[in-house]
Amino acid sequence: MAGLATTFGSGAMTNSINEIENAQVMLVIGSNTSEAHPQVARRMFTAMDRGARLIVIDPRRTLLAQRADIHLAIRPGTDIPLLNAMMRIILDENLADDLFIEMRTENFYELRDMLFRLDLEEAARITGVELASIRAAARLYGRAQKAVICYCLGITQHVCGTGNVQSIANLAMMTGNVEKEDTGVDPLRGQNNVQGACDMGALPNVFPSYQQVDIDDFREKFERAWHVSLSPRPGLTLMEMTHGGKNGPLKAMFIMGENPVLSDPVMSRVEETLDNLEFLLVADIFLTETARRAHVVLPAASFAEKTGTFTNSERRVQMVRRVIPPLGQSRTDADIIMDLSARLGYVMDYESPAEIMEEIAMLAPIYGGMHHDRLENSWGLQWPCWDREHGGTPFLHKYYFTRGKGRFVPAAHEPPAELPDDDYPFLLITGRIYHQYHTGTMSRHSVLLSREAGEALLQLHPEDGRRLGVRGGEMVRMRSRRGEVRVKAQLTETVKAGEVYTTFHFSEMPVNLLTVSAKDHFSQCPEYKICAVHLEKV
């Protein structure tokens, strides 16, 4: 979420989920909300029942797109030219919020100059959408009093992910759609506690509460609290750690509750990297594809067997409660870390998760008032929550942005790393489906969820199916420059001709074998939303 942090100073949902119900216009971009965030979609449907208008920007005709007032079915990877075109139209038609731009933001002129150089016809051609529809969308969004933009992984998982997010922020700031209730920019987090993992500093460049490791004041604070000296050098990112191959930078890894073999874009590269480690330690609840390669596997307790907190997409920190004791010999990840740490000569002595949270509240300003006793007796608190008296923050950036002034950062179109050609004529888009969750470590072990959506399907336009001689339910061989898989075809008009869609939940059909490892230069987000493939009937 690097883009939003650069622009606003904070990379989280600016609204609460319930505020979406009161929006007048909703712009949903790169998010299959009804499948990935059902409760958010529910608020959108309520808003529509109350008369709100919906704009969906998505290459696919998702369930939400079918209900939209305007669906812009752009070519994958062309979000930036589309958003820039919308902004240019907003400028031309005097729909920009000049007062807001003047008072609350900086660097607008750079954006304006870039927009004035933009050729609208050309931008429309790149995106594959009629200029008239873009104009309609720009007007609808630009004129709204209360407008929210929701986006998800479809936006961040591109070579230009950071630019995409900045463009969204530019659009919102230019129209003054940020500082109010029911109005804002809402990145929907993929997994349940991604927000919390970021807040807690499970990132190579920041301590908890986004305090940079290379800023002396922050580092010294943690050195004093932890009684150690700390490295000022930002560490390696996930991609750098797991894609080094034989000569990678790491010799040992500890992977807690993650399955990078399956979730990473280029699977064979991750396997090679892990297999070449001198030592791999994995703690998980199941023997995942990653755990199978480990030297030591520790059985972890599930969420029903421990106490602690999760932070949801709207920054709400809430309790997770122990229902049963850890199964078999399994232990909570907290117990595992404390035991390991003691054996490494550093004693972490906490009586309970509540005591860990006390230390967090002391060191992480945005969690300053998050104490278990307060969270126990409420529906949780939304950060920033500065101290015990503070009641939490339902929506962000009232009066001022986290970074002071909101900063416009113009972004130019960057074509995707790989596009279809004669040898690989189809564009493969990957995503997630409703019934399965990420790599499926938990959900595939649920009987019902597997029955509802038990195997990977490749969505193919009926016209393409006819041309390839493939009927629904038949197997096709799908090949990219990097590998090949076999998958069952499903004919549907959800996708456009020339484009195919599948998910990455299934180890039998590891679509990550095919995808590209080009990544966003800035946020290091792997581009595995699109790549070029060749299809033939098996």
Added chain:
Amino acid sequence: MHDILTTCVYCGCGCGVYLHEQRGRVVGATPSRNHPVSRNNLCVKGWHLHEFIHHPSRLKEPLMRKNGKLTPVSWDEALSFAAHELGRIAAASNGNAVGLLSSAKCTNEENYLLQKLARAVLHTNNVDHCARL
């Protein structure tokens, strides 16, 4: 039967869910009526939240690779070997050759401890999680 209010683990919406416990087993999940997100409603994943908890293939004991095969061992053996290896490689490389991945499925408290383990104990900032994925 025992109902305990907790938070769903399947997506970033964070619904409030009651888990039903019966003789040491989690047997069902129902939405909280007053929780601001769930408001008496869950998606299909939430209704089946309890199903993976008692799956027969849950890991129940520590495993260690011996002669190429993952073999059950005691916690003590697994942890002392793990600590020894991590400590050895961290010390030899000044923390540069170890990396830790945390999880968006673990609690805040656990994420906090993992990054503390990386930074304070293994002397490395090589810590990340799967937000990017």
